[in-house]
Each structure stands twice: as structure tokens, then as C-alpha cells.
Amino acid sequence: MPIQKCVGPRLAQEMGLKPIEQNNQGKNGLDSPLLTLDGVVKRFPGCLANDNVDLVVRKGEIRALLGENGAGKSTLVKIIYGLLAADEGRITWRGEPVTIEGPAVARDMGIAMVFQHFSLFETMTVLENILLAMPKGTSPAELRERVVRISRDYGLPLDPGRHVHTMSVGERQRIEIVRCLLLDPSLLILDEPTSVLTPQEAISLFSTLRQIAREGRAILYISHKLEEVKALCHTATVLRAGRVVAECNPSETSARAMAELMIGDRPQSAERGDDERSGQIRLTVKGLTLAAADQFGTDLQDISFGVAEGEILGIAGVAGNGQRELMEALSGEGPALEDPHAILIEGAAAGQLGPAARRRLGAAFVPEERIDHGSVQNMTLSENAFLTAFRRLGLTRLGLIDRPRTRGYARQVIDGFDVRASGTEAEARSLSGGNLQKFIVGREILQEPRILVIAQPTWGVDAGAAAAIHQALIDLARRGCSVLVISQDLDEIFAICDRIAVLSDGKLSEPRPIQAVSVDEVGLLMGGLHDMAAIPEAGGREASLG
Amino acid sequence: MVSLEPRGTRSTLYSYLSPVIAIVLTLAAGIVIFSAMGKPPMQALYVFFVQPLTTAYGATELVVKATPLVLIAVGLSLGFRSNVWNIGAEGQFTVGAIFGGGLAIYFHDSESILLLPGTLVAGIVGGMAWAAIPAWLRTRFNANEILTSLMLTYVAILALSYLVHGPWRDPDGFNFPESRVFPDAGIMPVLFEDSRLHLGAVFALAIVLVGWTLLSRAVIGFQLRVVGAAPAAARYGGFREKRLIWFSLLLSGGLAGLAGISEVAGPIGQLLPTISPGYGFTAIIVAFLGRLHPVGVLFAGLIMALSYIGGETAQIELGLPAAVTGLFQGVLLFFLLGADVLINYRIRFGRARVPQGGAR
Numbered sequence: 001m002p003i004q005k006c007v008g009p010r011l012a013q014e015m016g017l018k019p020i021e022q023n024n025q026g027k028n029g030l031d032s033p034l035l036t037l038d039g040v041v042k043r044f045p046g047c048l049a050n051d052n053v054d055l056v057v058r059k060g061e062i063r064a065l066l067g068e069n070g071a072g073k074s075t076l077v078k079i080i081y082g083l084l085a086a087d088e089g090r091i092t093w094r095g096e097p098v099t100i101e102g103p104a105v106a107r108d109m110g111i112a113m114v115f116q117h118f119s120l121f122e123t124m125t126v127l128e129n130i131l132l133a134m135p136k137g138t139s140p141a142e143l144r145e146r147v148v149r150i151s152r153d154y155g156l157p158l159d160p161g162r163h164v165h166t167m168s169v170g171e172r173q174r175i176e177i178v179r180c181l182l183l184d185p186s187l188l189i190l191d192e193p194t195s196v197l198t199p200q201e202a203i204s205l206f207s208t209l210r211q212i213a214r215e216g217r218a219i220l221y222i223s224h225k226l227e228e229v230k231a232l233c234h235t236a237t238v239l240r241a242g243r244v245v246a247e248c249n250p251s252e253t254s255a256r257a258m259a260e261l262m263i264g265d266r267p268q269s270a271e272r273g274d275d276e277r278s279g280q281i282r283l284t285v286k287g288l289t290l291a292a293a294d295q296f297g298t299d300l301q302d303i304s305f306g307v308a309e310g311e312i313l314g315i316a317g318v319a320g321n322g323q324r325e326l327m328e329a330l331s332g333e334g335p336a337l338e339d340p341h342a343i344l345i346e347g348a349a350a351g352q353l354g355p356a357a358r359r360r361l362g363a364a365f366v367p368e369e370r371i372d373h374g375s376v377q378n379m380t381l382s383e384n385a386f387l388t389a390f391r392r393l394g395l396t397r398l399g400l401i402d403r404p405r406t407r408g409y410a411r412q413v414i415d416g417f418d419v420r421a422s423g424t425e426a427e428a429r430s431l432s433g434g435n436l437q438k439f440i441v442g443r444e445i446l447q448e449p450r451i452l453v454i455a456q457p458t459w460g461v462d463a464g465a466a467a468a469i470h471q472a473l474i475d476l477a478r479r480g481c482s483v484l485v486i487s488q489d490l491d492e493i494f495a496i497c498d499r500i501a502v503l504s505d506g507k508l509s510e511p512r513p514i515q516a517v518s519v520d521e522v523g524l525l526m527g528g529l530h531d532m533a534a535i536p537e538a539g540g541r542e543a544s545l546g
Numbered sequence: 547m548v549s550l551e552p553r554g555t556r557s558t559l560y561s562y563l564s565p566v567i568a569i570v571l572t573l574a575a576g577i578v579i580f581s582a583m584g585k586p587p588m589q590a591l592y593v594f595f596v597q598p599l600t601t602a603y604g605a606t607e608l609v610v611k612a613t614p615l616v617l618i619a620v621g622l623s624l625g626f627r628s629n630v631w632n633i634g635a636e637g638q639f640t641v642g643a644i645f646g647g648g649l650a651i652y653f654h655d656s657e658s659i660l661l662l663p664g665t666l667v668a669g670i671v672g673g674m675a676w677a678a679i680p681a682w683l684r685t686r687f688n689a690n691e692i693l694t695s696l697m698l699t700y701v702a703i704l705a706l707s708y709l710v711h712g713p714w715r716d717p718d719g720f721n722f723p724e725s726r727v728f729p730d731a732g733i734m735p736v737l738f739e740d741s742r743l744h745l746g747a748v749f750a751l752a753i754v755l756v757g758w759t760l761l762s763r764a765v766i767g768f769q770l771r772v773v774g775a776a777p778a779a780a781r782y783g784g785f786r787e788k789r790l791i792w793f794s795l796l797l798s799g800g801l802a803g804l805a806g807i808s809e810v811a812g813p814i815g816q817l818l819p820t821i822s823p824g825y826g827f828t829a830i831i832v833a834f835l836g837r838l839h840p841v842g843v844l845f846a847g848l849i850m851a852l853s854y855i856g857g858e859t860a861q862i863e864l865g866l867p868a869a870v871t872g873l874f875q876g877v878l879l880f881f882l883l884g885a886d887v888l889i890n891y892r893i894r895f896g897r898a899r900v901p902q903g904g905a906r
Contacts, residue, residue, distance in 0.1 A: 331782065332784070333778075333781045333782060354784055354786065355781065355782060355783070355784035356783075356784025356785075357784070358784075359784060365782070367778075367782055369778070372775070372776035372778060372779055373776065373778040373779055373782055374779070374782065375779065376772055376775050376776045376779045377775070377776070378556070378775050379771070379772070379775065383768065386768065387772065387779065387782075387783045388782070388783055388784075390765065391784075396765050399764055399765055399766070400759075400763045400764050400765065401763055401764070401765060401768060403763075
């Protein structure tokens with residue numbers, strides 16, 4: 001049986017929460033559960049994704065579903081939303097046993113879900129996108145009125161006539177939320193909603209969610225960000241390896257304690273050295289201007305910075321502001337630059353070199369996408385080790401792969417970075433996201449590069465793996481490597497970087513020492529000026545998240 | 547209700563089982579087809595697939611037919627793995643025969659032992675040259691190699707036709723559209739007396755081993771596999787895409803050229819207007835049936851060779867039209883592609899339901 005820490009019929013009262021009953025079904029008020037899962041089991045080939053999970057969601061409650069990557073959170077909500085069928089177990093909705101045969105059934109019952117990846121047509125307007133999800137025969141004029149009303153009532157500013165491709169990720173998320181609210185749901189499920197938002201956008205999302213809950217709707221909030229859960233959620237269910245390991249009241253439980261519940265042992269925060277070194281500049285970017293490859297890409301405009309020996313420079317910014325283009329320009333995967341001197345690796349003009357030649361100069365790269373970019377899913381770990389390491393480490397003999405040495409290197413990465421895998425011949429696809437990321441980062445770091453460029457180093461990675469990767473980056477910098485981190489996770493940048501610059505709309509701000517900037521300043525730069533007006537009470541992240 | 551459900555991961559079992567399923571379904575379809583044509587189906591199947599193997603000569607003929615298929619399909623497999631779709635092996639086969647055959651005809655008085663090696667090398671060069679055209683068009687202008695290589699096939703066949711009707715026609719040949727018969731020094735040695743089994747079969751076996759090594763052990767083979775499985779990862783690894791396109795096309799073109807010259811310097815012995823019953827196209831089926839693996843290609847080549855011989859036997863014994871060979875080959879490819887769906891999907895009968903209260 002799961003450990004029941006502080007289950008909460010009393011909880012909502014403790015929180016001082018009084019949901020407004022909008023219908024007469026809730027005879028028992030707060031205590032009547034809206035949704036109950038009883039012993040839900042879901043097996044996938046080779047893994048038990050949900051192991052006897054019990055879950056209760058009550059009206060007016062914001063319940064967090066906390067867990068590492070691969071803990072079974074997404075599987076569980078897909079079962080609730082009818083996308084997957086449970087192998088065993090019982091689902092009860094408003095006291096009645098139910099079978100949720102598909103998302104359409106779930107929506108009819110009053111369950112709505114906002115996914116991590118949006119399903120929007122970029123070339124259509126907001127209204128057209130919403131219309132597509134409505135029953136046939138919905139009048140566009142009437143719908144427009146409802147959209148405007150809902151977006152006003154819930155503080156989700158939206159212009160129904162705008163085309164989606166002109167909108168930021170945060171704005172797109174609003175479309176998805178409005179689309180859900182139009183269904184008048186009793187239960188709203190959100191999958192890692194803040195992973196794509198600026199701090200200010202997150203704060204405004206939280207106030208919307210609080211309002212939705214005050215109306216008596218329940219919210220199931222999937223996250224692995226502890227501070228958010230503390231700030232927003234009334235209750236939390238912690239999953240680990242498919243099982244419910246605890247339930248708790250996030251406002252009374254420390255972030256550290258919740259992290260322990262999530263990952264099972266104490267996560268170590270990365271330690272940063274105090275010694276500030278400003279040695280030789282190993283990576284120099286000077287006046288880098290590059291037109292975007294496709295119409296929805298971002299042009300890079302006159303980007304200049306340098307990364308010194310032993311330094312970690314962080315480039316913050318919301319995805320879609322030129323990160324992909326900058327990464328491709330730096331790694332050499334994009335088209336050759338007009339000016340070979342726009343990028344200098346150890347002083348050598350690298351603007352027109354391919355990735356292999358740049359590696360030979362001493363650079364290493366970790367792309368944002370792990371799957372089939374940083375690694376090949378259908379290949380073994382030793383083959384994946386060979387992918388980028390064979391030239392620098394000489395893992396070939398007479399044009400053939402030197403298998404013993406390749407395996408040896410893969411083994412070294414697995415051991416050195418605590419990668420959980422069945423061995424060097426395990427296929428990359430059999431690894432969880434965090435383990436695969438550790439493998440990729442380890443593969444690059446153990447080649448002892450002089451320059452490392454890494455994009456979103458811990459995106460979607462659990463707390464334990466993230467801490468290990470952060471520590472490895474810091475240790476690498478201490479050994480004299482110049483590290484460039486492109487990330488949209490501000491906590492990460494503040495935790496490990498020496499200096500920070502913000503990439504917004506293809507332009508890079510002046511890099512500044514990390515001690516000299518606040519999270520708020522960076523957040524505002526990230527959002528870009530046009531979004532500032534839309535942010536209510538831009539007063540402070542600390543105040544609202546604390 | 548029957549529905550397809552994603553497996554999540556590729557099924558290794560079905561990637562090997564799928565060719566077997568396809569062959570069984572093809573035989574079943576054969577019963578239907580033969581019945582529809584008014585032939586006793588079981589006897590027809592026997593004549594088609596078993597009778598050719600009952601004699602030693604039939605068995606060697608099987609290898610003779612499998613030789614060009616395997617040579618071509620090994621090259622195609624490596625290219626297909628890197629998403630380079632050379633559909634024009636038939637053309638490269640033909641140009642290989644023209645280049646090599648041209649040399650043999652020019653030196654028709656020669657008795658040099660260097661003539662055969664020279665002829666073979668010329669054949670390989672011819673196939674490579676013909677494949678270099680789509681490679682150049684693809685890397686220079688991003689022209690689709692499927693279209694260019696296919697269209698060049700017809701150019702090659704017409705060129706051969708022109709040569710044997712015109713300049714290369716045998717002066718003592720009574721105006722038949724045929725070239726001179728190659729001199730003995732330019733003919734592939736036969737392996738067994740009284741058979742047509744020639745040195746090309748040894749080449750095919752060697753190429754299977756070389757292809758296998760290339761694919762599983764060599765750096766270039768690794769690069770081809772990465773390009774095919776994850777193009778972004780190949781760019782990240784610093785593999786030059788153009789180089790790999792050139793390599794794939796030159797390799798498959800060269801092997802098709804070798805197959806072409808082995809055929810005209812082997813069983814045929816001269817240049818004719820038609821030198822191939824579509825080996826270059828059938829080899830595409832062989833490559834997929836053999837799971838794009840050189841060893842699989844060896845077995846698949848033998849199976850497809852059987853369809854050629856069986857087709858000939860069926861024409862003689864049962865009076866079936868020659869088209870029945872192509873029909874069986876097409877049906878087999880059809881079922882193979884259909885069965886390949888099972889690698890990534892499983893069939894589900896009826897809808898899955900949540901069992902009520904099964905947990906406690």
C-alpha cells in the first residue's frame with residue numbers, strides 16, 4: 001500500500017478554501033470526490049508504468065501530480081483522459097464507475113486537458129483553431145463572443161483574429177486553455193504547463209488557475225517543479241517508478257522533502273566554485289548575422305560574445321527566439337556563414353567549417369533534442385558513443401570500427417555518469433530521458449573538449465539527473481573548458497552560470513555577471529517588450545512563488 | 547472491429563517474420579490466381595516452386611539467376627539504408643554490360659588473360675558512371691534520384707538497342723541485331739561442367755561478405771546507417787551528406803554494372819537487345835525481402851530467382867503466360883510491404899476495455 005502521509009478531506013479546510021458550488025450534484029460539498037482511481041495498473045512492454053495507483057480528486061482542488069521523468073505521470077493522465085486504457089483498476093466519476101473509451105468520452109464527461117505540445121495550426125487564426133475543436137455547426141460569430149468573454153473573465157488576453165504563427169508559446173497556451181474552458185469542464189488537466197513560459201507568464205497562469213479552482217472546478221497539475229507546486233497546489237500526489245509513494249500538503253512540506261519523495265534519495269545541489277577566472281577567450285562570436293532558414297524561423301542579428309577559459313556563460317530566452325539558429329550556427333550543422341571569422345574556435349576561423357572540423361579544433365556540442373539528434377534511438381550505446389567520439393578519440397582502425405575500444409569508451413561514459421542501462425549494447429531508445437541525456441552529456445564531456453556548447457542541458461530531465469549534469473558542467477569548466485549553456489530554465493542558469501545574456505527575437509543582450517542581475521530583469525528581457533503590458537503585477541517572482 | 551495499435555517499439559520478431567508471412571500469403575494468392583486461370587492450383591504451385599529444384603541442372607540455374615539479383619541487391623540495400631533510392635539499377639546493369647561488352651568486342655581476337663579482368667573492371671566503371679549522373683544531379687541541383695535514375699534506365703536500354711542494331715552488330719550475323727560472340731578470353735569460366743554456373747556466383751558470395759563487413763564494421767557503413775535512421779544525428783556527427791550520397795550511388799551502380807557484365811560475359815556471351823528479364827527492378831524486391839541486410843539478400847535472391855525459373859517452367863508445362871513471373875513478384879512485394887506494418891503495429895480485435903474492479 002502507498003504511504004499515506006497527510007491525506008486530505010481536512011486539507012481544503014486547512015487551506016481556507018471555499019469552492020463555490022455551481023451545481024447541485026455535490027451533496028457533501030467538499031468531501032465528495034469528483035474522480036477516484038482505484039488500483040490502476042498499466043503495463044507497457046518491458047515496463048510497469050502505473051503500479052496499483054490510487055488517486056482522489058475533489059471539486060475545487062488543485063492537485064499536483066509530482067514525479068520524475070518516467071514516474072508514470074503522463075501515463076496516468078492519459079488513462080484519465082481516455083487516450084490509454086488501464087490494464088487493471090477502477091475509475092469512478094461523480095460516484096459512478098465509468099469506462100473512459102476515448103478523449104471524446106472524457107470531454108463529454110467534463111474532463112479537459114492542456115497538453116505539453118500544442119495541437120494548433122500555425123497558419124490559421126485563433127478563432128479558426130478553436131472552431132475546429134467545436135461541434136459542427138457552431139456559429140463563428142457566437143463563438144467569437146464566447147472566446148472574448150472567457151478570455152476576459154479569466155485574464156487570458158487573446159485576439160481571436162490573430163494568426164497563431166505570430167504568437168508566443170505562452171499566448172498559444174492560452175488558446176489551448178480557452179479551448180478547454182469553452183467545454184465548461186469539471187476537471188482540467190495540465191501537463192507541465194510552465195515548461196514553456198517566462199516567469200511572468202507563469203505567474204499570470206497561476207492566477208487564472210486559482211480562479212478556475214475557486215469556481216469549484218478541479219485541476220490536476222503535472223509538474224516536477226517543486227516551487228511551483230508549493231505556490232499553486234492544495235494537495236500533491238507523489239509518484240515514483242509508477243507507484244504512489246506519498247500524498248502531502250505542498251505548502252507545509254519543504255521543497256527538499258518533496259524532492260526526496262520524488263527521487264528516493266537526497267538530491268545534491270550543484271556546487272559552484274567561487275574562484276572567478278578570466279583567462280583566454282576560447283570561443284568568440286563576432287557580429288553573427290544569419291537569415292532564418294524557413295519562414296517561421298528567427299533571424300540572428302549581430303550577435304557577439306566571448307566565452308573565457310573556465311567560464312560558464314548562460315544564454316537565457318524563451319524557445320523560438322533564435323536558439324535553434326544560434327545552436328546550428330555554433331555547431332556547424334547549419335549553412336556555412338558568409339564571414340568565416342564570425343565564429344572563432346581557439347582563435348581559428350570556424351564560420352565555414354562543418355561539425356567534424358570544429359570538433360577537431362576542440363569544441364563539443366550537445367543539441368537540445370536528445371532523440372535522433374543527440375543520439376540515434378535504434379542504435380546501441382556503444383554505437384552512439386562512436387557517433388561523435390570516433391575522430392577525437394581515434395576509435396577506428398583501417399576504416400573499421402575498433403569495437404573493443406568503442407565499447408570501452410561507452411562503458412566509461414556509463415560508469416562515469418551513472419547511466420542506468422543494461423549495458424553498452426542496450427539501444428538508446430531503451431533509456432529514460434534523463435539517463436539518455438546523462439549519456440550524451442557524458443559522451444561529450446569525457447572527450448575533454450576545450451569548448452562545450454550545450455542546449456537545454458536538463459530539459460525534461462528529473463532532479464537527480466539534472467543535478468548530476470550541472471555538477472559535471474561546473475567541474476568541466478573548472479578544468480579550464482569554456483562552457484556555453486543555452487537554456488530557457490532560469491533556475492538552471494542562475495545555479496551554474498558565471499555570466500548571463502538573454503536571446504530575444506534574434507538579438508542577444510550584453511552578457512552580465514550573474515550576481516549583477518535579478519531573475520525579474522532577465523524574465524522581462526526574455527518576454528520581450530510587447531509582452532510586458534500584458535503581464536499583470538510584474539511585481540516579483542519571489543513574492544508570488546514564495 | 548479490427549484496428550491497428552502502435553506497438554511503441556519496433557518488433558524484432560516481426561521484422562524477420564514479415565518476409566515469411568509475405569511468402570505464405572503469396573502462395574495463397576497463387577492458389578487463387580491459378581484457380582481463376584483454370585489450372586489445378588496445387589499442381590501449378592508444384593510446377594512453379596518445387597519442380598525446378600528437383601534436378602541438379604535446375605539447382606544450378608537457380609544460382610545463375612540469383613547471381614545478378616544478389617550482386618545488385620547488396621548495393622541497393624546499403625543505399626536504401628541511407629535513404630538513397632537508386633531505382634535505376636537496371637540501367638546501370640545495362641551500361642555495365644555495354645562498357646564491358648564493348649571492350650570484349652573490340653578485342654575479339656585477343657587471347658590475353660587480362661581481357662576478362664579488364665572487361666569486368668570496364669563493366670563496373672560503366673555502372674558507376676551511369677549512377678554518377680543521378681548522384682551529381684542530386685547533390686548539385688537536389689534533383690530526386692528516384693526519378694532521374696529510373697529515367698536513365700530507359701536511356702541505357704535504348705542505347706544498347708542502338709548499338710546492337712547499328713555499329714556493334716555482328717558483321718557475320720546475317721543482320722540479326724546481335725553483337726559478335728565474345729572471345730573465349732572474355733568469357734566467365736564455368737564452375738561445373740554441363741551447367742551455366744559461372745564465376746559471377748563466387749563474386750556474389752564475396753560481395754555478400756564484403757557488404758556485411760561494410761555495414762556492420764566499417765565507419766562508412768555506420769555513417770550510412772545513421773543517415774538513414776536519423777539524418778539530424780548524422781549532421782550532428784559531422785557526416786557529409788553529399789559524400790554519402792555519392793558513395794551509395796557509386797557503390798550500387800558499380801555492383802549493378804558488375805552484374806551486367808557478368809551476365810553478358812557469362813550465360814549470354816554476347817550483347818543482345820534484351821539482356822535482362824528485369825533483374826535491376828526485381829533486385830529492389832530482393833533488397834527489401836532480405837531486410838536490407840546482405841545475408842538476408844542472399845536468401846531473398848534465391849527465392850526471387852525461383853520465381854523466374856518457376857515462371858519459365860510454368861510457361862512450358864502449363865502454358866501460362868510469361869507475365870505470371872512479374873505478377874508473382876509484384877504480389878510478393880505487395881504482401882511484404884503489408885506485413886511490414888506489423889513491425890510497428892499490432893492488430894487488435896475489438897476495443898480494449900478497462901476491466902472493472904480487477905485490481906483487488
